[in-house]
Amino acid sequence: MAVQEETRIKLMGAGLNMIQQALSIFDSDLRLSVSNRRYQTMFDLPDALAQPGAAFEDTIRYLVTRGEYGAVEDIEDAVRIRVEAARAFVPHYMERERANGRWISVEGAPLPQGGWVTVYTDITEVKLQERLLQAHSEELTSEVLAHAERLAQTNRALAASNAALEQAKRELTEMEARTRLTTEMMPAHIAHLDRELRYTFSNRRLSSVFPGLPQNIVGLSAREALGAVFDQINPWLERVLEGENLVQEFTHEESGRRIRLALTPDRLGTGPINGIYVMSMDVTEEAQARAALAQTRKRELAAQLSSGLAHDFGNLLTIILGLQGQLARRTDLPEQILQAVQSTIAAARRGGVLLERIATMSGAREMRLQPTDLAALLGDLQLMAGPALPPDIAVHVSIDDLPSLMLDQGVLQDSLLNLILNARDALAGRGGEISVSARKLGDTWLELTVTDTGTGFSEAALNRAMDPFFTTKGSAGTGLGLAMVYDQITLSGGTVRLGNRAQGGAEVTLRLPYKPAAPRSESAGGMVLLVEDTDAIRESVRQMLRDLGHSVIEAASHDEALSLLDLPGLDLVLSDINLGNGASGLDLLRACRARGMTRLHLMTALPATDSLHADARAEFPVLPKPFTLNDLRIALETMP
Known part of the structure; x- marks a missing residue:
């Protein structure tokens, strides 16, 4: 590249030296950047003043001293005047007679990068022709001759102005191109x-x-x-x-x-x-975040439940899910029994979601986005809703071909179940159909629609159905169903819209941000140290871990777990936060981290508002109880 640049400079210099006019380019600091040989010979400059970096002030002083501008009383004052004029960087054209009797035109123009370029042309022959014309044309009046001279000078000034105009046009074109490029970015x-x-x-x-x-x-x-x-x-x-x-x-x-x-x-x-x-x-993403933040600020409820009750209830649900999960994985169960097991699992899972909602009523709810097979989730929903519907009401589910999406499964399933039960009440006594559909709307939204074949929303319901405690069911309704759906979906950055179908019946449309999940990575199971002080829960979680392909070592206390940390091949520590008397699971994982272990995970039935839960969540990933086999798999796969 250096050789090419040197060749380019030599070619440019050779081209400039072919020009019969003198040329100089001074930068914004009034130092010579480029000149040709004619520039040095025209003004008989020494080599030092014809080299790049030569100061304009030194050149002017040299020319003034040699009498280039005629007799000058104060050399320094003459130099100062010309340097100040140069610093103004104003386009100019002038003609002057040199001390040696020759005439030159001086045409200067500023450069966009700073500095200016000047072209010096020897016009002595033109001036001689003008004088000869004046001497041999006595019949021409002095007025005509003066006019001809003025016209010639004006033409030369006009040519200089045209050159400056072309330069301005080029600069304007470049500026327009830069502006368009900037706006298109x-x-x-x-x-x-x-x-x-x-x-x-x-x-x-x-x-x-x-x-x-x-x-x-x-x-x-x-x-x-x-x-x-x-x-x-x-x-x-x-x-x-x-x-x-x-x-x-x-x-x-x-x-x-x-x-x-x-x-x-x-x-x-x-x-x-x-x-x-x-x-x-x-501004879709901004609007989603803004709506979620506004809804979060509205959620200030007064009710609180004790941490102990929430903890015990969570442990019971974990045992139920674990035992029912074992039954669901058996292949020898009759179809009717298997459906009952699936309904129990779905109900227990919803109980866990309700428990979490109750536990966080006094604070901001933490979103739990996880990769979700929407078809499977809607299938579970259909199965879970079945026992609550009379025989004359059918539920139909339709879904586009969608990838795994990042969704809060508890929020979505609970919201859709609320809508299905509302539609059931609207169809009570007359029967009909409830439809649940899901589709992708552009690259922005996942749209889920629940419709029924009932009488639709009344005008009052369309205006107020999502207000807390508004109900059209009299004493049979709480007025919290649609309000809760609105609250949960809005917190997720989504929207809820109510309407009536043209062919009759109500229609509720939920829109959630469309977020495809990252491809799932398959990894071989490792050795897991499971620490849980409740025997039934430890047995249930142990079976889940084995179903995921892990080998399991068990401990019932902090101290027992510490004695097992040196086992070769230990890949992961999964511990409950509460370990009975003595140190907690949080203390255990801190000790593991001090030994250089990195795959550390906690589980708990404590509500999110509990101080110990909050402290643990600040340092380690925490899996809330109750959880399913799929919840455990996702939690372990998404560990940092």
Whole structure:
């Protein structure tokens, strides 16, 4: 690369030396950057002043001293005046007679990078011809001759101005290209509309904000470019044409995206409005986070349950899930018994979700996103809802082909079960169908819809059904079902929408952020040290670990576990937080960490608001009880 650069410089120098005019380029510090041989010979400069880095001030002082500018009384003052004029970097053209009697034109122009370039042309022959013409044309009046001379000088000045204009045009073109490149890199659509709402500029990002809309829209009217979106925003455009600045947010129905639209009138001072500057950007993720935060701030409930009750209840559910899980994995059970076992597991799992909700009523709920097979979850939901529905009501489930998604399974299953039970009550006495469907909406939302064939929502229910304690069931209802669905889905960054179907019946649509799960990695089981002081729970969790392919070593206390930490091949320590008398599971894992062990996990039935649970969660991953085999598998696979 160095050889190529040296060759390029030599070629450039050879080309400049072929020019019959003198040329010099000084940088912003008034030091010589480039010159040709003609520059040195024209002014008879010493080699030092023709080398890159030579100071402009030294060159001027040399020329003034030699009489280049005629007789000068104060050399330093003459140098100062010319240096200050150069520092102004103003385009200029002038003609002057040198001390040796020859004439030169001096044309200078500033450079975009700073500094300026000057071209010196010997115009002595032109001046001689002008004088000869004047001497041999006595019949021409002095006025005509003066006019001809002025015209010649004006033409030369005009040529210099044209050159400066071309340079300005090139700079403007480069600036426009840089501006377009910058706007096209922004994650927003930036455009300009004239007064007739026709696009005069666009950074070609419209389709990235509004999927399906065209990219090249300059020359199109807003209605042609935006389609159905135009009818939605046209009232705002009209207000801006009247002089109002607007920032609005709206939902693009086709993609489900939340769009922020900024509109500014195009006007100079108090002059007329010539159009509209437009910026639109996708703020879906921001809106989801904002909605979740707002809902979190609303959740201030007064009820609290004791940690001891929640702990004992959680342990009981863990035993139930463990025993029923063992039965479900048997292959010799009759189909009717197997369905009863699955219903028990589903009910116990929901009991765990309810327990967690009760335990966290006085504080912010922690989202538990985990990879979820939505088809399997809806299948479990259908099975779990079956015993609660009369024979004349059927539940149908339909789902698009979807990948594994990051969802809070407890929130989703509980919300859908609430909606199914509400639909059951609406169909009581007449029978009918309940449908649950799931589909992907763009790359933004997972949309789940629950419909029924009943009479639909009343006008009052459409307006207030999600308000706490509002019910149309009289004393038979609590008024918390839809309010709880709204609370849970909104905390997940989603939305809830109520409506009535055209063919009759109610329709509830849930939208949750669409987040595909990372591909699951398969890993061989290792040796696990299981520490649990309750025999029944330890037996249940041990069986789960074995079903996952692990070999298991058991301990019932902190001290017993410490004595087993040196076993060769120990891969993981899974401990309950409460270990009866003595030190806790948190103390145990801290001791393991001090020995350099990294695969450490806790489990507990303590509520999330318990101080010991909070301390543990700050240092190690914690699996809440009760949990299923799949919960345990996901917890161990997603360990940091």
